[in-house]
Amino acid sequence: MRVVxxxxxxxxxxxxxxxxxALEALRxxxxxxxxxxxxxxxTSGMELLEDLEGVDLxxxxxxxxANRAPGSFIRLSGDEVPVFFRxxxxxxxVGLSEVLASLDLLGRAPHEVVVLGVQPLTFETGMxxxxxxxxxxxxxxxxxxxxxxxxxxxxxxxxxxxxxLA
Numbered sequence: 001m002r003v004v005x006x007x008x009x010x011x012x013x014x015x016x017x018x019x020x021x022a023l024e025a026l027r028x029x030x031x032x033x034x035x036x037x038x039x040x041x042x043t044s045g046m047e048l049l050e051d052l053e054g055v056d057l058x059x060x061x062x063x064x065x066a067n068r069a070p071g072s073f074i075r076l077s078g079d080e081v082p083v084f085f086r087x088x089x090x091x092x093x094v095g096l097s098e099v100l101a102s103l104d105l106l107g108r109a110p111h112e113v114v115v116l117g118v119q120p121l122t123f124e125t126g127m128x129x130x131x132x133x134x135x136x137x138x139x140x141x142x143x144x145x146x147x148x149x150x151x152x153x154x155x156x157x158x159x160x161x162x163x164x165l166a
Contacts, residue, residue, distance in 0.1 A: 002037075002057075003057045004037045005037070005144055006058060007019040007041060008020065013125060014120075014130060015070075015120035015121055015130050018133050019061035020061075021137055022140035025137050026141045030145065030155040030156065031155065036148065055110045059144055060115045063117060064115065065119065069119065071131075073139050118133050
């Protein structure tokens with residue numbers, strides 16, 4: 001099984017970076033097996049085509065606009081994902097939707113896509129997440145770990161997070 005966890009977001013726009021921040025937290029807190037690739041997609045678009053081609057499971061971590069309270073956790077899968085990409089819920093979805101549509105046309109789309117996100121509070125210029133969104137980063141990490149576990153892939157937590165090793 002080939003799995004990609006894709007964190008997307010702009011690190012300069014506060015809550016817009018939650019996907020990348022969650023990916024960093026996952027990488028720092030867990031040992032990831034070789035069949036799982038962690039990709040910091042930043043604000044990438046079509047450059048992700050090759051990385052996402054033919055994966056069995058794509059887990060997207062991102063800020064998601066869902067008309068909910070800031071910091072609300074959002075999980076989309078199955079039939080919800082195409083709806084997600086038709087309604088502008090994320091600043092990246094134009095790029096990501098083009099990538100997924102291109103892969104679909106080539107017959108190489110990910111077999112399954114799960115979007116894990118948080119309703120943002122602000123996209124003001126700044127490198128810090130707002131309080132309600134920062135509080136959800138551990139939930140995004142746990143949700144990604146649970147998604148993998150549901151697919152028979154175990155991520156073991158590190159005794160000491162990599163960020164604390166010097």
